[in-house]
Amino acid sequence: MSDRWNADDVEALAPDAPSWKAARTTSRPGAWEHAGLLPGDALVVWGECRGSGSRSYRVAVHVDADQGPACTCSCPSRKTPCKHALGLLVRWTRDELAEADASPEWAGRWIARRTARRARPAAPDPARAEAARREREHAVAEGLAELSLWLRDQVGSGLSEAPSRGYDHWDRMAERLVDAKAAGAAALVSGLPALARHRDWPERVLERFALLHLLAEAHRAREHLPDTLRAAVRARIGVTTRADEVLAHGERVADTWTVLARSRTHDPASGVWSRRVWLRGCTHGRTVVTLAHGRDPAELDGGPEPGTRAEAELALYPDAHRATEVHTGPCAPAPAPPGSSVAGALDTHAAGLAQDPWLEASLVVLAAVVPARREGRWYLADPEGGALPLTDPEPWRLLAATGAHPATVVGEWSPAEGFTPLTVWADGTPAVAL
Secondary structure, three states, X not given: OOOOOOHHHHHOOOOOHHHHHHHHHHOOHHHEEEEEEEOOOEEEEEEXXXXXXXXXXXXXXXXXXXXXXXXXXXXXXXXXXXXXXXXXXXXXXXXXXXXXXXXXXXHHHXXXXXXXXXXXXXXXXXXXXXXXXXHHHHHHHHHHHHHHHHHHHHHHOOOOOHHHOOHHHHHHXXXXXXXXXXXXXXXXXXXXXXHOOOOOHHHHHHHHHHHHHHHHHHHHOHHHXXXXXXXXXXXXXXOOOOHHHHHHHOEEEEEEEEEEEEEEEEEOOOOEEEEEEEEEEOOOOOEEEEEEEEOOHHHHOOOOOOOEEEEEEEEEOOOOOEEEEEEEOOOEEOOOOOOEOHHHHHHHHHHHHHHOOOOOOEEEEEEEEEEEEEOOEEEEEOOOOOEEEEOOOOOHHHHHHHOOOOEEEEEEEEOOOEEEEEEEEEOOOOOEEO
16 A cells, blocks of 8 residues: 555545545535544544534544554444545545644544454455445446437537537536546546637547547447457546555566656646656566656655666556556666657557557657757657657757757657657767756
């Protein structure tokens, strides 16, 4: 179990969709009179949540890496965990709980009783785990079936009114998918209003409809899909795989890994920062990405720098593209990685689409490319005459890093947006992160 959970980890504990929906309301800081945490190997979070009457509910959660989380709440709910415990954990994932030297007396008594009666860790109940898995699969299937009908209605009524429709029109379907535990599909629906504002909105909206339809159909036929594609479908729908499961059961790959690039993005809607680090194995040439999330961007600082390499063992997620670190040795400067022409980069993206048709961008390594301005737009051009348009209309940092000379450039290629350079190796000099 990782030291810091995210919202997906908390959602996985919810007994049903209504509990998770209520927890998001309960997680508001204004709903709590007191809340805090006691750090340690078995972290304790506690709080007093305002109820509908004059009483407050006392809530405590014992986050034990060996035993798993346990909770107590003075509310009358029979669900475990209740919405108050889930809301408190959500606040913890957002780093909103202050550390304390000791827990309140009532929480301390509960922890003492729990510690006193705890015996050997109980063996996992396979039947219960399988029942939970089947329940979620059923909820996802129902949500995607409704999505298919909704898409049919959108296309049947025509696209002409799409730009004028308010957010409520799209949000209703997105919220239904969230309730069905298909948050990934919900995010694709939530992005439709932005697409409807583009100049070429008919093509973009219809393409998104097609990808959503393909996702629903792929999930319906998931038992007949190759393993990698089935894993991509689950990930795009929003069925997450916990890091501890990957560490326990994922494929292990040991190699010397070059850090190709690193990027950090911010989601204004959720307030969450995300960091991606792309690694390439020097022996087998496999490229993987590690992800980290946090509310504070400072939490995502540090780690290996682009242009370095280290001996490391990684555990791979089922899609064989994402990884989590198991062990990493000391870093050293790395030479420029082997790159390809523009045509090779497009082939890389096409191969990625074959494994994940919902892929929006691919990390590619371009060799011997130079910035070039053509018809009022900047491109990266290779010696063979191929060129990729840049997303930045004024790429001065790229120009400074390359000196307008041929260089190895690592970046993300998106057919819809263009090429975003992330790391540059120029003239045998150390890598420069843009």
